[in-house]
Amino acid sequence: MTHSPRLSLGLAPSLIAALFALAGCGISAESGGRAYRGAMIAHAMPRPSFTLTDTHGRPFDFRAQTDDTVTLLFFGYLNCPDVCPVHLTNIATVMRGLPYDVTSKVRVVFVTTDPARDTPEKLQAWLANFDPSFIGLRGTPEQVTAIEKSVDVAPAVAAAPDSAGRYEVGHAAQVLAFTRDDSAHVVYPFGTRQADWAHDLPLLVKVK
Amino acid sequence: MTTVQWWCSARGIPWRWSWQAYPGVWLAVLALGATYARWSRPVANAASHAFTTSAARRAGGWIGVVLVWMALDWPGGPLGTGYLASVHAAQFLALAMVAPPLLLRGIDGDRIRALLDRNGVVAKIIVAVTTPLVAMLAFTIVMLSTHAPGVVDTLMRTQLGAFALDFAWFLSGLAFWWPVVIDVPLRERFGPPMRMLYLFAGTQAHLYLSMWLLLAEFPAYGIYELAPRVTGLSALEDQQVAGGLLLTLGGTYVLAVISVLFFRWFEEPQPEA
Numbered sequence: 001m002t003h004s005p006r007l008s009l010g011l012a013p014s015l016i017a018a019l020f021a022l023a024g025c026g027i028s029a030e031s032g033g034r035a036y037r038g039a040m041i042a043h044a045m046p047r048p049s050f051t052l053t054d055t056h057g058r059p060f061d062f063r064a065q066t067d068d069t070v071t072l073l074f075f076g077y078l079n080c081p082d083v084c085p086v087h088l089t090n091i092a093t094v095m096r097g098l099p100y101d102v103t104s105k106v107r108v109v110f111v112t113t114d115p116a117r118d119t120p121e122k123l124q125a126w127l128a129n130f131d132p133s134f135i136g137l138r139g140t141p142e143q144v145t146a147i148e149k150s151v152d153v154a155p156a157v158a159a160a161p162d163s164a165g166r167y168e169v170g171h172a173a174q175v176l177a178f179t180r181d182d183s184a185h186v187v188y189p190f191g192t193r194q195a196d197w198a199h200d201l202p203l204l205v206k207v208k
Numbered sequence: 209m210t211t212v213q214w215w216c217s218a219r220g221i222p223w224r225w226s227w228q229a230y231p232g233v234w235l236a237v238l239a240l241g242a243t244y245a246r247w248s249r250p251v252a253n254a255a256s257h258a259f260t261t262s263a264a265r266r267a268g269g270w271i272g273v274v275l276v277w278m279a280l281d282w283p284g285g286p287l288g289t290g291y292l293a294s295v296h297a298a299q300f301l302a303l304a305m306v307a308p309p310l311l312l313r314g315i316d317g318d319r320i321r322a323l324l325d326r327n328g329v330v331a332k333i334i335v336a337v338t339t340p341l342v343a344m345l346a347f348t349i350v351m352l353s354t355h356a357p358g359v360v361d362t363l364m365r366t367q368l369g370a371f372a373l374d375f376a377w378f379l380s381g382l383a384f385w386w387p388v389v390i391d392v393p394l395r396e397r398f399g400p401p402m403r404m405l406y407l408f409a410g411t412q413a414h415l416y417l418s419m420w421l422l423l424a425e426f427p428a429y430g431i432y433e434l435a436p437r438v439t440g441l442s443a444l445e446d447q448q449v450a451g452g453l454l455l456t457l458g459g460t461y462v463l464a465v466i467s468v469l470f471f472r473w474f475e476e477p478q479p480e481a
Contacts, residue, residue, distance in 0.1 A: 081222035
């Protein structure tokens with residue numbers, strides 16, 4: 001998806017406007033009269049029920065503790081070199097610019113697919129780099145795999161370690177957006193831009 | 209198996225400070241160097257040597273060749289193509305704004321006169337594309353179109369696309385700077401005042417582009433926004449640095465060239481009344 005940023009300056013001549021408007025033809029999807037820039041799910045997915053452990057060591061009941069919020073659920077890991085930091089950076093950047101009445105209704109929940117390396121302390125510090133409000137959850141690989149399957153996400157797979165013991169974890173790249181009607185209607189694949197999030201988050205908050 | 213990267217393109221993989229070969233860049237720079245070496249050499253049997261370029265100008269041209277090489281090869285090439293808009297802006301300044309006039313100043317005037325006097329196809333193309341209005345329009349159109357997000361995000365993902373973009377910058381830069389730097393073909397009405405006006409008008413698009421990059425609410429280019437970060441700067445901050453570079457370095461550079469043209473013109477002996 002490509003989108004031109006909104007101009008804050010009205011000085012650009014029409015030629016520039018015309019050229020740069022060419023980039024604004026992003027993919028959008030309709031749901032209940034709303035046009036989302038994320039990818040629509042054919043059949044709405046119910047908000048899952050599961051309990052994992054947060055970065056403070058406390059149990060986190062996903063369904064109960066994210067009730068009546070727009071919840072962006074994402075599976076990834078701290079050593080991820082590309083997808084995870086880009087997604088989280090883009091969401092955090094956009095959240096900083098949105099009004100409080102929107103951001104107060106949004107929760108970002110990150111479930112680690114690499115619990116062996118992502119200790120609670122590391123996960124907490126890493127997520128706080130993006131936004132201190134982001135919630136990090138840990139569970140056993142079996143628990144996480146079960147949750148991934150329950151939300152139609154491909155289970156993460158760890159690659160074989162190299163000679164230095166480093167390894168990468170293949171994981172799903174999409175962010176699932178559960179709205180306040182306890183369903184996910186839209187997912188956001190890798191490639192979702194900040195302009196897309198800024199467009200969609202206020203719309204998602206309105207779904208009730 | 210690793211495939212050869214002939215030209216830098218956006219690959220979306222994490223940046224590593226490990227050297228990588230770009231044979232296509234080397235070939236292009238070698239071709240440029242060979243062409244420049246031939247065209248900067250004074251003509252042995254020129255009638256007057258009136259247009260022979262100076263050693264300093266010839267040396268300046270070699271700086272232009274090195275600039276092109278640095279802009280295209282590792283690390284500047286891949287960084288600007290796939291990771292940092294700020295490096296991309298620096299590449300543009302090098303390829304379209306600084307290297308072309310340096311190279312053109314180093315070319316031997318007698319050789320160009322001889323080429324144009326032959327009035328062949330190449331001469332006709334050169335005369336046509338270096339006509340000031342044509343060159344200015346072409347430069348502006350290339351500059352704007354090659355900075356449109358859709359164009360950048362599409363071209364930079366492939367080696368051929370990235371090559372086309374770099375080549376378009378360099379060629380349009382040569383055409384744009386030719387009427388300012390080279391006096392052949394002789395255009396009597398295109399004196400110093402017109403050249404100053406030409407430079408000012410021809411670089412106005414930079415101002416709008418740089419302001420757009422500086423003031424945009426979100427990152428303009430997907431390849432930079434979605435690329436793994438290289439520096440501590442966010443994609444938007446990096447884009448603002450790009451806009452700042454175009455505005456400050458580019459603007460100052462153009463102003464400096466206009467100033468040089470003005471003072472040279474000012475010091476020229478005026479024809480007696």
